[in-house]
Amino acid sequence: MYGIIDKLYKTNNATEEELLFVLNNIDDDSKKYLIEKSNEIRLRVYGKKVYLRGLIEFTNYCVRNCMYCGIRAKNAKADRYRLTKEDILECADIGDRLGYKTYVLQGGEDPYFTDEVMIDIIKSIKAKYPNNAITLSLGERSYESYEKMFKAGADRYLLRHETASKELYENLHPGASFENRRKCLSDLKKIGYQIGAGFMVGLPNQTNEDLVKDLLYIKELDPEMCGIGPFIPQKDTPLGKEEGGTLEATTTLLGIIRLLLPNVLLPATTALGSVHPLGREQGLKAGGNVVMPNLSPTRVRDKYALYDGKICTGDEAAECRNCIEGRINRSGFEVEVTRGDNIKWQRREM
Ligand code: SAM
Secondary structure: OOOHHHHHHHHOOOOOOHHHHHHHHHHHHHHHHHHHHHHHHHHHOOOOOEEEEEEEEEOOOOOOOOOOOOOOOOOOOOOOOOOOOOHHHHHHHHHHHOOOEEEEEEOOOOOOOOHHHHHHHHHHHHHHHOOOEEEOOOOOOOHHHHHHHHOOOOOOEOEEEEEOOOHHHHOOOOOOOEEEEEEEHHHHHHOOOEEEEEEEOOOOOOOOHHHHHHHHHHHHHHHOEEEEEEEEOOOOOOOOOOOOHHHHHHHHHHHHHHHHOOOOOOOOOOOHHOOOOHHHHHHHOOOOOEEEEEEOOOHHHOOOOOOOOOOOOOOOOOHHHHHHHHHHHOOOEEEEEEOOHHHHHHHHOO
């Protein structure tokens, strides 16, 4: 075990068998060692900096039927909303004042937001805040659509691959294509976006072998960001009565990812904070260096109900900002008020 962790630390690589051995056999002492090593790498690459992204959940309409997701099309109980361009710009104003120099525009796959509508939103934000970054997270679209939004000013795109196991993927995403999800990620990369992939931990029927596939896929894809979080059941979905993923399993995977990809931007996700009161703090200590506080208007927050027990649905943006800074500081890290690009891109700009 310790030999494999040392190898990961020194070479940022491990074989399929070695990764499986770690996931199958990690215990309290070896976990402590893994976290120590991943924290060392994170401090070497990013120092104590934690980047903030203002998350704007701008629509919960979705044409997809992902089995785990509370905003799936077939969930008749979801209370649907769309933010207007003016709403989104207001969020951008508040975010800029709070020091969020990246906006993440996330939503279900909502046909209302055509390329034309998105281009108008992107250009309007960039006209006002040319130095702030825009991350899109709108799901699967065509190459042409991604390219048009990139040319309009979008900088990054977050599209979790969800799981690198084809069978599991197909069971969880009726009517969707495993291959197309991956094609989207390679299209986004080709176009020039900083990309974010990622996966859920603790999905029903997910094995450690499946998680090793996720780790190997991430290593090969080499994305600028990797968003991972525990699966959490949502009561009005087909998986509503299943068990969710754990803080322990997720922080182990965060630690391994930091060792595999030293430069990666790694969020301590809201889902991690939702399974444990100190989940995000533990995520930062395991190698995380990004937090995405919610910037959506409070009147819609609880409607973006991907899973049950989601935190931060009642707080005003300014309260979230203070709360998050306190949590970051108490974990031994510091808020960094910049766009927070991947270190490779920061070096490219110098
Ligand atoms: N529609 C876009 C897409 O497909 O990438 C972005 C929105 S989607 C709701 C954002 C992410 O939420 C997904 O990538 C998924 O990993 C996560 N998610 C959805 N339901 C979840 C659940 N029950 N537990 C944990 N994460 C969930």
